[in-house]
Amino acid sequence: MSPQTRDEPSTHRSLLDRARDGNDEGWRMLVQVYGPIVYRWIRRCGVQSADAADVMQETFLSASKSLARFDMERTGATFRGWLWTIAKHKLRDRQRAEAREPAQGNQSIEEIATEQLHFNDADPPSEIAEDIQSVRIRMLEVLRTSIQPRTWQMFWRTAIDGCDPGDVADEMNVSRWTVYKARARVLQRLREEMRGFE
Template identity: 30%
Template sequence: MTDFPETRESLIRRVKDTGDRCAWEEFSSMYRPVIYRVAKSRGMQDADAQDLAQQVLLAVSSAIGRWEKQCAETKFRHWLSRITRNAVVKFMTRGPRDVAVGGTGMLDWLEECPDPDSETAQRFDLEYRRQLYLTASDQVRRKIQPQSWQIFQMTVLDGGSIEDAARQTDRTIGSVYAVRSRVMRQLREAVSRLEADQS
């Protein structure tokens, strides 16, 4: 599993300031979708996953003032991942045990998981990486010509052929390759900038 960058310390300091609404919105826009997708991957319905994301963000807002980086190995996202994991486990095990015929398979499933912390942490990292890509792609899409994004979408995201993209956009095959390559480079650079901001 790829090791993802740490949330930048300047953002953490700003989020600790309860009056800095912009910092909280930036933080929430990065992590709410991550927490939501982790919850959905654990079998939660949409409304429950939304509630869980809100609960985790509330827990973070009340505890972030006490969070301190102990050493270079201390990672904020690991702390946030642990809060998310605890919220998921608490959600899945809350309430009285089902006593109807057949019982409940969820508690049995939780007991069979070899290391739920590791699985949730890996899922959290995957979803964080996905969110970095989505943020970078949004930045690039707003910056380039619509037809350039259309070519990238057709040939990379949708898996279409270069020839079809050239025909549909009335461009040469060589120019489609060039556009696609340029957009991929810009995406890599945008992800690198986001990662540098986070480190």
């Protein structure tokens, strides 16, 4: 595959579609992007760090088995909401399992029975804007590995650093049009990858 083709939005399938089709790299990237968010949700529900990592793994294991049934075309459906529903069920499963275990150490049965996870049934325990920003940042990190370094540099200098495209063109000894095109390609890739997440 030529470097030019690798950057072309028309040849790129969304991350969610690749993961759904069983593409290992797509799935790995999906977990890399969304794993920290799911972990943060679980921790905000009052789960200890090691247990939160286990619940996160259980969440993604369940998601991998049911991703084909996720319908992002359904009104109001978002990947974030769907993933939160799975995480919520895994949290409840964990809570039920812990309630069946005998008291350990100095903990009484009454203390175990009164321990509750703190979460709202409807929404993840974080703001949607916070989660979307987190996904965008991680997605940019993932995309960077698949984009030519010069293309990435032109995008970063103009879209993130806020440099004038003409100045970047002069610095990199390319036309202004090349800088605009590089920025547009990366932004298009980001939009494609984000489709269905928000």
